[in-house]
Amino acid sequence: MSDPFPDHPANLSSAPTDLSVLLRPSPPGGPTDLVRVHGGNGFLLWADLPPVLVVGSSGGSGSTTTALGIAAAAAYDYGEHSPIVVDATMTGGDLAARGCDTIDAAGTVQSWLNMSHRSLPSTVIDSCGESSAGVGVLPRGPDALPRRESYASVHRDLMEAGCLPVYDAGAPVTNRMVAPLLSDSRITLVITLAARPDAVNRLKPALIWLDDNYSQYHLAEAVIVVTRQHHKDGPLVAEHVRKYLGDVVRAVAEVPYDTHLASGSPVTWKRLAPTTRAAYRQVVNLLR
16 A cells, blocks of 8 residues: 655655656746747836835936836836826926827826815826826825825725826935835835036935935845936946946836837827837836
8 A cells, every 4th residue: 555645754765866757848838948038139027116216326317217117118108007107296396298199287296185076087197187098197286195195095086996106206315205105025126326526426425314314125126227418428337337237126127218208299109219229118117
């Protein structure tokens, strides 16, 4: 009669010790198989995109266009449901002007927070503008948030509504409005950096502040996105950051110079250069 418990610890001594057993290829359909997607040039999605917080290491680092690019890539190419770019700057930035190329926003973060049943998807949609990539845009006005409200309540209600929030916090990283978002480890951090030497100099104190206040482990999961904003900007800044900070953060990505982004007009996903769209797709992959 065969042993009904072959894997019992008492029987492990008789098990083969040849490590080649562990190195055998998995059977067809195993999770380690390479999967060819879109004719070999595609990508395999392993997990849903988490909420994203985009902060600028300094002013003019491209946090708004990066937030819009991440959301557009998630919506247009990845089929994410209801990505919404939310203005989380201290006094309101130019998110509405850059993001609403289809429908202007009917409300702001403040007016939405004052609405009844604000966690309903229909209420969120009624306050948002829209881009041609299917991204919602929720700007904020210069006034303070309603009493007893913060971006913690903004995030809670957007998640309850089934949205994918991408927050544009702008600069500086010390913006106290986004402290609740920085404290939430479930929100992925993106740090934008303009491809200029002076911007690199401002990056160090920003990273030190984040490390002092939110620990190295939070920073270790961040992605730095270098943005080329002038046609003369080259790859040296990104190479420098990868060399000295590649082991400090999760990854360093780069968005190339794009004439459509540089024009200052509303960002339209299909008008971006293929290399720019590919760069935003790469960022999305890094955030998963």
